[in-house]
Amino acid sequence: MNVGNIEVQPVLDGYIVGRLQSTQPLPDQGSDAWRQQHGMFRPGGLIESTVGGFLVRAGDRLALVDAGLGQDFPDGYSPPRIDPNDLADTFVRHLRERGVTEQDFQHLNDDFSNIQVSQGQLPASLRALGVDPEEVTDLIFTHLHFDHIGWASAGGSAYFPNATIRCASADLDHFLPGTEEDFFTTRVYRSITVAERLGPVLDRVETWEGDCTLLTGIDVRLAPGHTPGSSVVVISEGIHRAMLLGDIIHCPLELMDDDFNLLVDYDQDLANSVREAYARELEGSDVLVAASHFPGLQFGRLLPGESKRRWTFAAD
Numbered sequence: 001m002n003v004g005n006i007e008v009q010p011v012l013d014g015y016i017v018g019r020l021q022s023t024q025p026l027p028d029q030g031s032d033a034w035r036q037q038h039g040m041f042r043p044g045g046l047i048e049s050t051v052g053g054f055l056v057r058a059g060d061r062l063a064l065v066d067a068g069l070g071q072d073f074p075d076g077y078s079p080p081r082i083d084p085n086d087l088a089d090t091f092v093r094h095l096r097e098r099g100v101t102e103q104d105f106q107h108l109n110d111d112f113s114n115i116q117v118s119q120g121q122l123p124a125s126l127r128a129l130g131v132d133p134e135e136v137t138d139l140i141f142t143h144l145h146f147d148h149i150g151w152a153s154a155g156g157s158a159y160f161p162n163a164t165i166r167c168a169s170a171d172l173d174h175f176l177p178g179t180e181e182d183f184f185t186t187r188v189y190r191s192i193t194v195a196e197r198l199g200p201v202l203d204r205v206e207t208w209e210g211d212c213t214l215l216t217g218i219d220v221r222l223a224p225g226h227t228p229g230s231s232v233v234v235i236s237e238g239i240h241r242a243m244l245l246g247d248i249i250h251c252p253l254e255l256m257d258d259d260f261n262l263l264v265d266y267d268q269d270l271a272n273s274v275r276e277a278y279a280r281e282l283e284g285s286d287v288l289v290a291a292s293h294f295p296g297l298q299f300g301r302l303l304p305g306e307s308k309r310r311w312t313f314a315a316d
């Protein structure tokens with residue numbers, strides 16, 4: 001995909017399938033709204049999130065926006081099964097201290113049993129685009145969730161040895177000391193903590209505090225809510241523009257319908273208002289849009305509709 005002379009290419013790392021809470025039921029299978037999600041909504045209320053990043057060639061810079069989940073597990077992924085009575089398990093103690101009941105544990109185990117994770121493809125995806133990790137000049141994070149920073153390091157060393165690491169200072173301040181999410185993601189998705197992942201590259205981190213131009217043709221706009229420093233990456237040249245929305249939305253339906261949200265945000269009210277503002281800005285514009293978890297990391301456009309907006313993937 002080209003934005004003027006800037007080339008933007010999806011770089012797949014894998015996917016996560018699981019159940020997410022939402023403000024409204026998922027649309028009926030076979031309905032228009034369901035079809036417009038391009039297979040993200042699976043039977044049984046499961047949602048498939050593609051994971052990876054976007055390679056942006058702008059002038060002499062080769063930037064990667066978000067970096068997937070990271071190295072594959074040597075023995076594959078298997079979901080956790082929690083024994084609510086195992087008080088030697090710190091995860092169980094932690095949940096119990098937070099008032100999780102016997103019944104909640106049952107639901108958690110049901111949800112965990114549906115999780116599928118595939119990761120580790122990003123190096124091969126980059127190779128297919130003719131890119132060596134040494135060539136990447138900038139690693140730009142829309143936010144610091146585990147499924148976006150996975151290839152910041154591998155085996156305790158920087159995976160992109162020459163890249164400047166760029167993220168919002170608000171996210172670095174929030175995630176580095178350790179968060180509740182680390183506790184969950186290390187157990188459920190078998191990730192390492194944000195501090196462990198970024199440790200090997202911390203000396204190369206440059207942060208932004210507000211909206212700014214990072215590189216020629218690549219701007220960031222703070223869009224907090226999903227995380228304190230969540231940001232949108234705007235790619236532009238001349239009259240051409242595209243936006244990488246990060247996780248301010250997960251599925252196109254969240255742009256189509258102001259009442260539909262997946263409940264995955266740090267500050268839900270703020271995230272809702274950010275989402276609605278972007279939906280209004282994008283509706284009917286010619287800006288190509290992708291979010292971090294869209295199927296196949298495809299771009300699309302938000303079209304005005306009679307009652308609700310419509311979404312169309314660029315390939316449709």
Ligand SMILES: [Zn+2]
Nearest residue numbers: 143145226247
């Ligand atoms: Zn996220």
Ligand SMILES: [Zn+2]
Nearest residue numbers: 145147247292
């Ligand atoms: Zn994410």
